Amino acid sequence: MGNNSDFETGLHALFTRVFGDSVPLETFKRLSGGASQETWALSGGDHSAILRRAPGGTSMARSSAAIGLPAEAALIRAAGTAGVPVPEVLHVLSPDDDLGDGFLMSRVFGETIARPILRNPEFSDARNRLAGQCGTALAAIHSIALDGLPPELQQSDGLAQIAQYEEIYRGFDAPRPVFELALQWLKANAPAPMATVLVHGDFRLGNLMIDESGLVAVLDWELAHLGDPREDIAWICVNSWRFGQTENRVGGFGQLSELLDAYNQQTGLSLSAFEIDWWEMLGTLKWGIMCMIMYEAFRSGADASVERAAIGRRVSETEIDLINLLEANHA
Amino acid sequence: MHDQPSVIELVQAVKAFIDETAAPQLKGHAAFHARVASNALATVMRDLEQRPSAEAQERAGLIALLRAPEYTPTETLNQMLSMRIRSGDMTLETPGLLKHLKQTAMAQVEIDQPRYSGLKTAKA
Numbered sequence: 001m002g003n004n005s006d007f008e009t010g011l012h013a014l015f016t017r018v019f020g021d022s023v024p025l026e027t028f029k030r031l032s033g034g035a036s037q038e039t040w041a042l043s044g045g046d047h048s049a050i051l052r053r054a055p056g057g058t059s060m061a062r063s064s065a066a067i068g069l070p071a072e073a074a075l076i077r078a079a080g081t082a083g084v085p086v087p088e089v090l091h092v093l094s095p096d097d098d099l100g101d102g103f104l105m106s107r108v109f110g111e112t113i114a115r116p117i118l119r120n121p122e123f124s125d126a127r128n129r130l131a132g133q134c135g136t137a138l139a140a141i142h143s144i145a146l147d148g149l150p151p152e153l154q155q156s157d158g159l160a161q162i163a164q165y166e167e168i169y170r171g172f173d174a175p176r177p178v179f180e181l182a183l184q185w186l187k188a189n190a191p192a193p194m195a196t197v198l199v200h201g202d203f204r205l206g207n208l209m210i211d212e213s214g215l216v217a218v219l220d221w222e223l224a225h226l227g228d229p230r231e232d233i234a235w236i237c238v239n240s241w242r243f244g245q246t247e248n249r250v251g252g253f254g255q256l257s258e259l260l261d262a263y264n265q266q267t268g269l270s271l272s273a274f275e276i277d278w279w280e281m282l283g284t285l286k287w288g289i290m291c292m293i294m295y296e297a298f299r300s301g302a303d304a305s306v307e308r309a310a311i312g313r314r315v316s317e318t319e320i321d322l323i324n325l326l327e328a329n330h331a
Numbered sequence: 332m333h334d335q336p337s338v339i340e341l342v343q344a345v346k347a348f349i350d351e352t353a354a355p356q357l358k359g360h361a362a363f364h365a366r367v368a369s370n371a372l373a374t375v376m377r378d379l380e381q382r383p384s385a386e387a388q389e390r391a392g393l394i395a396l397l398r399a400p401e402y403t404p405t406e407t408l409n410q411m412l413s414m415r416i417r418s419g420d421m422t423l424e425t426p427g428l429l430k431h432l433k434q435t436a437m438a439q440v441e442i443d444q445p446r447y448s449g450l451k452t453a454k455a
Contacts, residue, residue: 176409180413242448314443320447
């Protein structure tokens with residue numbers, strides 16, 4: 001992409017390629033910015049679609065764990081086939097499109113931002129149903145057959161993640177005694193792994209499209225990997241993802257028993273809340289180290305934004321959460 | 332050295348400028364970043380006010396736990412504590428350890444994010 005007008009020309013051609021000559025592209029608008037993926041809303045006639053594209057068209061994964069956009073498109077298709085609510089992938093960009101790496105998907109409407117979902121009255125029915133819907137969606141994700149999934153997916157179970165994140169944390173040479181204690185506890189109490197499944201990897205408010213009736217689509221598959229199903233269930237329980245509504249363990253809106261009832265019914269497993277505790281501790285530690293990683297982008301000069309600087313001051317929120325969890329598990 | 336205005340007053344003035352003058356004229360990402368900047372300045376003010384006593388408390392806790400000499404730098408004390416935990420020498424069972432870590436983490440969150448829900452849980 002040399003310049004903006006090349007990009008615009010590319011968008012028009014893409015829209016015509018997907019929807020036909022009779023429906024020209026009328027509007028396009030960037031929905032999100034930042035260092036990760038670009039998201040563009042395109043519309044013309046009755047059609048509206050979302051283009052998810054690598055920043056500036058250049059393929060550069062946001063972290064070493066990210067799978068890349070073509071693989072993400074393949075996963076969304078596989079998830080749709082398995083009955084997971086997802087947008088429909090309409091087109092995966094090819095070199096002919098001259099738009100870089102990315103894919104076009106149907107536009108689903110709703111809300112992704114946690115605050116209105118957790119507070120606004122129009123979402124009260126949705127909030128009541130959401131934990132069960134999340135259980136059903138996760139059960140469907142975890143039932144996807146592993147053969148035929150994109151080769152980019154990495155295998156990463158609980159102990160592998162501890163090793164991976166411990167190495168990153170040690171690399172910062174900024175010792176945090178609370179993290180040390182959490183690492184020791186996790187290593188000493190690691191449960192036996194369960195059968196490997198496809199793990200979404202970032203299943204929480206922010207990456208879920210919600211409307212008045214509940215879950216509309218599971219988005220943002222770039223951290224998907226092969227691993228333990230309890231990871232996904234616990235991640236949405238991490239206190240940071242409850243957005244202030246601590247009393248509702250699932251995402252700030254629901255109870256874990258509701259999620260697990262739906263999940264167990266669908267999968268035939270019999271997971272209990274107790275089995276999620278270890279993974280919630282791991283998820284909390286991971287989020288703390290992710291905050292350190294994002295702050296490092298500021299410290300190293302790679303991203304000079306206030307946002308990247310300030311996120312370093314969110315590490316302490318995971319420290320207090322880890323202390324709360326250690327106290328609860330120690331009692 | 333004079334301090335009229337003090338550092339806190341200067342930060343307060345800049346924060347008021349962002350909140351009352353700059354932010355209302357911004358849209359989209361710029362408005363979002365103005366809010367982040369304003370919150371960061373609030374953290375700066377709390378840090379200026381609370382860090383001295385919070386750090387003194389942390390140091391006292393570390394020195395007692397580690398039986399370390401009074402003059403040991405805080406960073407070294409935290410490194411020592413991290414090593415003792417990592418080696419298994421200090422655990423959840425170690426008297427006073429969890430209490431010290433909790434007190435220190437709470438003081439830090441009071442500065443970084445005083446409205447964070449986990450802080451309320453810790454106080455309960």
